[in-house]
Amino acid sequence: MDRFEAMTAFARVVETGSFTKAAETLQISRTSATQLVQQLEARLRVKLLNRTTRKVNVTADGAAYYERVVRLLADLDDTESGLSQASAQPKGKLKVDVPSPLARIILMPALPAFHARYPELQIDMGVSDRTIDLIGESVDCVVRGGELTDQSLRARHVGDLQLGLYAAPAYLARMPAPTHPAELENSAHRIVGFLWGRTGKTYPAVLRRDGAAMTIQGRYVIAVDDGNAYLAAGLAGMGVLWLPQYMARQHVADGELLPLLQDWHLDPMPLHVAYPQNRYVSSRLRVFIDWIAELMEEHAPIDRH
Missing domain, CATH: 1.10.10.10 (Winged helix-like DNA-binding domain superfamily/Winged helix DNA-binding domain)
Known part of the structure; x- marks a missing residue:
């Protein structure tokens, strides 16, 4: 044996x-x-x-x-x-799962520098927004936005995604820009729905101003469970989006999205790296988590307020 x-x-x-x-x-x-x-x-x-x-x-x-x-x-x-200096670098395979927009916009452009730092690491990266069974699918860690409620997981808070409301010019050509959040709930306005994997329901927006708060669910024509598809539907004029700023920034600069209700603020979305509670954090996993934290410090730093 x-x-x-x-x-x-x-x-x-x-x-x-x-x-x-x-x-x-x-x-x-x-x-x-x-x-x-x-x-x-x-x-x-x-x-x-x-x-x-x-x-x-x-x-x-x-x-x-x-x-x-x-x-x-x-x-x-x-x-x-760590047997020798030549092999002191972490090596082996990591299996991870990350949201599709985060992979496309932030992780992939930074990956060459990570590979240069850790050339012996091999990453199998699932790119999705679905709920992952880390143990059943033998995944080392996931990167996810929102509050974590799964008690079987440990998590490191690595960033806070600042959110904003946006719509495409094609949508605003049909509908006047809202002047109050209530219009998104009670009028002919439509949102693009994002289906939250844990509940199967659309993700609401919480808007705040001067101590007042409103939770907006909205009505939709299309709801999706993938971040890239969500953005694409908004760019096509299918409704109002609430987006992390890192996803919206270039499209706003190019005039493809216009900010809405800028005097209201949305609660930031915490970003976590999660892994099984009973799994030891290997050197491979440790350097990957540290790398994600470094990137988020640049793109979505933790909101200390």
Whole structure:
């Protein structure tokens, strides 16, 4: 038995709750994953997992062993990365998921400098706005906007996205620019809806001025669940948008979007890097999170107020 392989398989079964999913993420057969865990239990003379036809649960001994295994595997990973000066740089593969506009506008242009700094890192980047099962899909971390409510995740607050209201000239040629937020709720105005993955509902805007606050849901012709499609619909004149400034800036400069209700302010949207609660932060993941934080300090610094 390869103890390293067996411990890795055991940890992945605990994290995914399934021998099948663990085997898929490790790119081995389900039979191999099962045999590795059985051999580990035989060596330790302890039952680590309770198996039924539908699910796998970790035993009390297994939970205690898992916590030590995760730390041990992470320490081994860091030790191997630092064996010599030539390999002192973090190396290996990271699997991450980021919002599509953030990837297109901020991350991709900065990626060559990141690669020059960490040439041994390989990144598998999912580009989406959907809700990710980090453990089931074996994703190391996600970058997401909004408040995080999933207690199974740890998160680092890396920035605050300043928001504004915008519309395309084509839309404003049909509808007069609103002079008060209530017009977006109670008139013929339409918004472009952004479908929030956790709820399936459109994301509201909270506008504030002189101590007053209004929450606007609005009515829409089109609602989407992808940031690039959301922006494209707004540019096509399908409705009013509430956008992070980094997404709107160039389009405003080019005259493709016009700011609305500038005497009202929208609550900023916090941006987080999130990863599983029980996963050790490897050197690979640590430098990636630090890089995201550096970029956000430039493009969307944390609102200290």
